[in-house]
Amino acid sequence: MNTPAIQLKNVSVRFPIRTGILRRVVGEVHAVDDISFEINEGETLGLVGESGSGKSTTGRALMGLAPLTAGSVACFGRDLKQLKLASGALPRISQIVFQDPYASLNPRMTIGETLQEVLEVHGLAKGRDAKQRVDMLLDDVGLRRDLAERHPHALSGGQRQRVAIARALAIEPKFIVLDEVVSALDVSIQGQIVNLLQDLQRDRKLTYLFITHDLSIVRHVSHSLVVMYGGQVMEKGPRKSIFAAPLHPYTSALLSAVPVPDPKIERMRPRIDVRSEPPNPLAPLTGCRFQKSCLFASEICRSERPQLQSIEGHDPQHLAACHHMREPRVREALSRAARGALS
Amino acid sequence: MILAQSSPLRPISANGPVLELKNLGVAYGRGAASVQVVHDVSLAVERGEALGIVGESGCGKSQTMLAALGLLPRGGRITSGQVLLEGQDLVGRSPRQMRPVRGREIALISQDALTSLNPAMTIGKQMAEPMIHYGGMSRSAARQRCTELLDLVGIPGAAARLASYPHELSGGMRQRALIAMAISANPKVLIADEPTTALDVTTQSQILRLIDSLRKELGMALILITHDLGVVAGVADRVAVLYAGRVVETAETETLFAAPRHPYTKALLDSIARIEDDVAERLNPIPGLPPDPRNPVSGCAFHPRCEYSREICRNALPILEDGTGAQHPVRCHVDPFVSSSLRAVGGAR
Amino acid sequence: MLSFIFNRGLQIVPVIIGVTLATFLLAQIIPGDPADVLLGSMASEEARQQLRVALGLNEPIYVQYAIYLKNLLQGDLGQSFTFAQPVTQVIVERLFNTSLLAVAAILLASVAGVAAGTWAALRPGSVRDQGLSVIVLFFNSMPSFWLGLVLILIFGLHLRLLPIGGMQDATGSSGIGSLVAHMALPTITLAAWSLAVIARMTRSSILDVINSDYIRTARSRGVSEVRIVLCHALPNAMPSVITVIGMQMGFLLSGAVLTETVFSWPGIGLAMYQAISTRDIPLIQGGILVLAVAFVLINFAVDILYAYFNPKIKLG
Numbered sequence A: 001m002n003t004p005a006i007q008l009k010n011v012s013v014r015f016p017i018r019t020g021i022l023r024r025v026v027g028e029v030h031a032v033d034d035i036s037f038e039i040n041e042g043e044t045l046g047l048v049g050e051s052g053s054g055k056s057t058t059g060r061a062l063m064g065l066a067p068l069t070a071g072s073v074a075c076f077g078r079d080l081k082q083l084k085l086a087s088g089a090l091p092r093i094s095q096i097v098f099q100d101p102y103a104s105l106n107p108r109m110t111i112g113e114t115l116q117e118v119l120e121v122h123g124l125a126k127g128r129d130a131k132q133r134v135d136m137l138l139d140d141v142g143l144r145r146d147l148a149e150r151h152p153h154a155l156s157g158g159q160r161q162r163v164a165i166a167r168a169l170a171i172e173p174k175f176i177v178l179d180e181v182v183s184a185l186d187v188s189i190q191g192q193i194v195n196l197l198q199d200l201q202r203d204r205k206l207t208y209l210f211i212t213h214d215l216s217i218v219r220h221v222s223h224s225l226v227v228m229y230g231g232q233v234m235e236k237g238p239r240k241s242i243f244a245a246p247l248h249p250y251t252s253a254l255l256s257a258v259p260v261p262d263p264k265i266e267r268m269r270p271r272i273d274v275r276s277e278p279p280n281p282l283a284p285l286t287g288c289r290f291q292k293s294c295l296f297a298s299e300i301c302r303s304e305r306p307q308l309q310s311i312e313g314h315d316p317q318h319l320a321a322c323h324h325m326r327e328p329r330v331r332e333a334l335s336r337a338a339r340g341a342l343s
Numbered sequence B: 001m002i003l004a005q006s007s008p009l010r011p012i013s014a015n016g017p018v019l020e021l022k023n024l025g026v027a028y029g030r031g032a033a034s035v036q037v038v039h040d041v042s043l044a045v046e047r048g049e050a051l052g053i054v055g056e057s058g059c060g061k062s063q064t065m066l067a068a069l070g071l072l073p074r075g076g077r078i079t080s081g082q083v084l085l086e087g088q089d090l091v092g093r094s095p096r097q098m099r100p101v102r103g104r105e106i107a108l109i110s111q112d113a114l115t116s117l118n119p120a121m122t123i124g125k126q127m128a129e130p131m132i133h134y135g136g137m138s139r140s141a142a143r144q145r146c147t148e149l150l151d152l153v154g155i156p157g158a159a160a161r162l163a164s165y166p167h168e169l170s171g172g173m174r175q176r177a178l179i180a181m182a183i184s185a186n187p188k189v190l191i192a193d194e195p196t197t198a199l200d201v202t203t204q205s206q207i208l209r210l211i212d213s214l215r216k217e218l219g220m221a222l223i224l225i226t227h228d229l230g231v232v233a234g235v236a237d238r239v240a241v242l243y244a245g246r247v248v249e250t251a252e253t254e255t256l257f258a259a260p261r262h263p264y265t266k267a268l269l270d271s272i273a274r275i276e277d278d279v280a281e282r283l284n285p286i287p288g289l290p291p292d293p294r295n296p297v298s299g300c301a302f303h304p305r306c307e308y309s310r311e312i313c314r315n316a317l318p319i320l321e322d323g324t325g326a327q328h329p330v331r332c333h334v335d336p337f338v339s340s341s342l343r344a345v346g347g348a349r
Numbered sequence C: 001m002l003s004f005i006f007n008r009g010l011q012i013v014p015v016i017i018g019v020t021l022a023t024f025l026l027a028q029i030i031p032g033d034p035a036d037v038l039l040g041s042m043a044s045e046e047a048r049q050q051l052r053v054a055l056g057l058n059e060p061i062y063v064q065y066a067i068y069l070k071n072l073l074q075g076d077l078g079q080s081f082t083f084a085q086p087v088t089q090v091i092v093e094r095l096f097n098t099s100l101l102a103v104a105a106i107l108l109a110s111v112a113g114v115a116a117g118t119w120a121a122l123r124p125g126s127v128r129d130q131g132l133s134v135i136v137l138f139f140n141s142m143p144s145f146w147l148g149l150v151l152i153l154i155f156g157l158h159l160r161l162l163p164i165g166g167m168q169d170a171t172g173s174s175g176i177g178s179l180v181a182h183m184a185l186p187t188i189t190l191a192a193w194s195l196a197v198i199a200r201m202t203r204s205s206i207l208d209v210i211n212s213d214y215i216r217t218a219r220s221r222g223v224s225e226v227r228i229v230l231c232h233a234l235p236n237a238m239p240s241v242i243t244v245i246g247m248q249m250g251f252l253l254s255g256a257v258l259t260e261t262v263f264s265w266p267g268i269g270l271a272m273y274q275a276i277s278t279r280d281i282p283l284i285q286g287g288i289l290v291l292a293v294a295f296v297l298i299n300f301a302v303d304i305l306y307a308y309f310n311p312k313i314k315l316g
C-alpha cells in the first residue's frame, strides 16, 4: 500500500495560559491531545466534533499555524518541521480556507488584485501573465471574469467563499484544509460550493481535510471520518462503515441529533441523549473524555483512557475508543439510534 | 404588470387564530431610496400550534416578525396590512400601548443568542426586570420565579447562575436563558427566530425539544423561523415558505415535505444534504443567488432560478391561491403542472 | 476585582519613575546655570561654587538624580524663591485650592454632561436633541479664557451677582456661601468645554448601543423606553463615556492654569504661571511633577471605574 498523503502521529497541541503583569504561565489548554490519523492522496477526510473539540486547531497544526507540543506530521512523505524551514515550501503543498472568507480577504483590494498578489508573492506569474491566470482561476471556481473588478463587500457569501477557494488554488497546492467552509452559507448555496470542491478534487487529485459540524455534508464529501471530542479522537474509519454502524456513544449521539428533513422520520426516531456538560480543556479528565455526558459510563471509564480499537465483524480500519462498545446492550442502543437517524 | 392582492389565509378551526398577519408589508428608506423587504405577507397561528417559517437568508423572515411586534429598527416601517392579536390590530399603536403586548402576549427569542443578552447586567437582573417593574412582583418572588424558569430550561445550578454575567455562560446556556426570559410571562405566542443556528447539533437538538415541550406544556402558539428544513420537520405543524419577501407556499408539514407544490420549495428540499443518503452523490443546489430586494425581479421573483419558468413568469406576479381547497395555497403560474407529480419526477433518487 | 486593582496599580510604578526622570531632566535642559538663577548674575564666582557643591551640581548626573529622588521621597522639592518658601509647602497649600476647583468642575461636567447627553438620546432628532448639538458646538468652539471673560462681564460687572476673582472675601465673613460664590464662575468656565464633550459622547454612545440585539431583547419584553435608556443603554455606554471623562480630567488640569489666572484663583495654575514668568525652576519642576502624578492617578481611577462598568475586564 502506498504511503498516505498526510499523516499525523500522536499529535498534541497545548496553548499556555498566561496571567498577571509578568505573563506567568498558570496552566495549559489541552486543545488537541494525542491524536493520530492519515489521509490518502486524492481523498477527503471529514473531521467532525462539537464546538471547542479541537478541530480547527488540528487543521491549523497541519498548516504549521499552531505549534506541535508533541508528535509529528508528515505531508507527502516530508516532515512538517523541515517543510516549515524551507521558505515557501509548505504553502506550495498545503493551503487553508476558513469559514468566514470576508475576514480573510482584504476589503480594500479587488478580487483580481488579491489573486494577482498571491501569484506574484509566490513567483508563479507576473503582470499580463498573472492577469490571465486570474481569469482562469475565476473560471475554475465558476465566477464570472468581470467579478475581478469588485471588492469583497460587493459579493455574496457564496461568491466570497469561491474567491477564497480560488486564492488557495492559485498556488496549486496538493492538500487543502477546509475549515467550516459551507457552515455560514444557505442550504441552497452550500451544494454549489460542495459540488465545486468535489469537481476540483476529481480533476486535480486534491487531498482535503474537511472540518465541519454538519454530519450530512460530511457524509456527502468524505471518504473517511474522524470524530473528535474534548481534543481526542473518539472514532475514525471509512465513512461507509461509520455511518452504517457507529461504535462510539458520542458518534451515535451526534448522528441521532442531526435533524432529518422528513417529518415522519424526524418525529419517530429514537435519540441518544447527551447531557450538556461540555469538556473543560483546562482540566482534562482522566479516563474517557466523554464520561460526563455518556449514558453508559462506569467506573473504568473514569479511571482508564480507552484505546482506539477495531471490533470483530466490522471493517478492520474502523476504530473507536470506548470500554463498553463490545457489550450487547450498548451495541443494541447505538444501532437503534443509528437506524433512526439513517432510515 | 398585474399586481394581485393575495387572499388572507382562512382560519383553520373555529377558535380563530391567536395571531394573524394580514397583507403585511415592510420597507426601509423613503422615496426613491425605499426598499420593500416584505410584501403582502399573510400568516396565522392558532393556540398551541407550531408554525414554521422557512426561507433563504435575506428573504424577510426576521423583518416580518419584528414588524409584528413593532420592533423594526430605525428606518424600517410597516407599509401595509394588519397584525391582529386575537382580533385586535396592533399596527399603529404607540410604544406605550405596545408595551403590555410585548413579552406578555407575544414573546420573542431573537436571532443571535450570543449578543441578545445585556453584557453589563447579571442574568437574574435581566430576567427579573419586567416581573418586578411591570408584573408587580416582589424582588424575592421574582428571584424565586427566575430560579424556577432556569431550572425548567435545564440550566444546572439555577440559583447560582442568576448572579452570572452573560459572558460567563456557554452559547447553549445563553440560548436557554433567552428562552427562559421569553416564556417568563406565559405568552400566548412565542416567536423563535433561528434559535439554534449558532449551536452545534447536539445542543441544537436539546434546545428544539425544549421549545417544543414548553409549547405543549404551556399551550403557546409557536412561530419557528429557520432556514433549516430539518429543524422545521421535527417541530412545526404547518410551514410557510418565504421567497423574496413573499409567502410562496403554505401547507401542513407532512404535506409540504411529501408533496411540495411550489418549484422553490421543491428545489429547497432537493438541495439539502441528507444524512440518510448512502452514497457520496452530487448535491442539487439551487442555481444562482437569492434576489436582492434593492433590485427587485419582475414577475415571479423566482423565475431566474426556476426550471419551470415560462414567458408569463417574467411578466406577471402569481397570486397566492389555494386552487385545490386543500389548505395548501401556492404562488405559482404553472402550479397544476407542478403539483404532487413534481417530487416523483424530479426527486427520484 | 481586587487583584485587577493591584495589578493595575503595579503598572503605575514605572510610569511615575519615568515622570520623575522627565522633570529632573527638564531642569537639566533649561538653559542657564541654576546657580545664576538662584543667586543672580551679580554673585561672586566663589559663592556660586559653594552653592554648586551644596546643590550637588558638580556630581555626575546619575548621582544628582539619586539625590533628587532622595529629596523627593523626603518631600523636599527644593526652595521657591518667588514665594520664598519650600516648593512643597507652596504646592500643598495650593493643591487644595486647585483640587477644589478641578473636582467641582469635573463633577459639574460629568453629571450635567451625562444627564444632557442621555436626555438628548431619549429622543434622537427631536428639538431638544438639536438644541443640545448647538450648545455643544458653541461651548466647543469657544476658548475657555474668553468664556471666563464673558462670564465676568455678565455676572460680575453687569449684573453684579457674583464675585469676579479671588477665592474668598478678604473681609471677615468668609463662610461657605462666599466660597461657593467665588467658585461659581471659575468652575463653570473650567467645566464648559468638558461638559460639552461629555454630553456629545454620552449621546452618541447611547445611540450606538441602542441598536444592539440586547436592547431589542429588552424592548421585546415590554421594558419601557426610559428604563431602556437609563438601565440598559447607559451602563453599556458608560465605558466610552468614562474614557472621555478621564481624558477631560487631563485637559481640566491644564485648563485650570488658564482659568486660575483669569480669576486670580490661588491654585497651582496661578503659582505655575508666576513661576514661569520668573523662571522659578524648582517650583516649575515641582508643579509639573505634581500635575503629572495627578494625571497618572486619575487614569488609574478611570481604569478601575471602566472595569467596574465592563464586567468582562474584571476577569482579566
Ligand SMILES: Nc1ncnc2c1ncn2[C@@H]1O[C@H](COP(=O)(O)OP(=O)(O)OP(=O)(O)O)[C@@H](O)[C@H]1O
Residues within 6 Å of the ligand: A015, A016, A029, A030, A031, A049, A050, A051, A052, A053, A054, A055, A056, A057, A058, A213, A281
Ligand atoms: N490560540 C489559542 N490560545 C489558547 N487557547 C486556544 C487557542 N486556540 C484554540 N484554543 C482553545 O483550544 C480548544 C479547541 O479549539 P478549536 O478552535 O480547535 O475548536 P473547534 O473544534 O474548531 O471548535 P469550533 O467548532 O467552535 O470551531 C478550545 O478550548 C479553544 O478555546
Ligand SMILES: Nc1ncnc2c1ncn2[C@@H]1O[C@H](COP(=O)(O)OP(=O)(O)OP(=O)(O)O)[C@@H](O)[C@H]1O
Residues within 6 Å of the ligand: B028, B037, B055, B056, B057, B058, B059, B060, B061, B062, B063, B064, B073, B075, B076, B111, B227, B293
Ligand atoms: N436595517 C435595515 N436597513 C435596510 N435593510 C434591511 C435592514 N434590516 C434588514 N434589511 C433587509 O431586509 C431584508 C430581509 O431581512 P431579514 O433580516 O428579514 O432576513 P431573514 O430572512 O431573517 O434572513 P436571515 O436568515 O439571514 O436572518 C434583507 O434583504 C435585508 O438586507
Ligand code: SF4
Residues within 6 Å of the ligand: A248, A249, A250, A288, A289, A290, A291, A292, A294, A295, A296, A297, A298, A301, A306, A321, A322, A323, A324, A325
Ligand atoms: S469509555 Fe465509557 S464513558 Fe467513554 S464512551 Fe465508552 S462507555 Fe462512555
Ligand code: SF4
Residues within 6 Å of the ligand: B262, B263, B264, B300, B301, B302, B303, B304, B306, B307, B308, B309, B310, B313, B318, B331, B332, B333, B334, B335
Ligand atoms: S411562477 Fe413561474 S417562475 Fe415562478 S415558481 Fe412558478 S413556474 Fe417558477
Ligand SMILES: [Mg+2]
Residues within 6 Å of the ligand: A055, A056, A057
Ligand atoms: Mg473551529
Ligand SMILES: [Mg+2]
Residues within 6 Å of the ligand: B061, B062, B063, B111, B193
Ligand atoms: Mg433573520
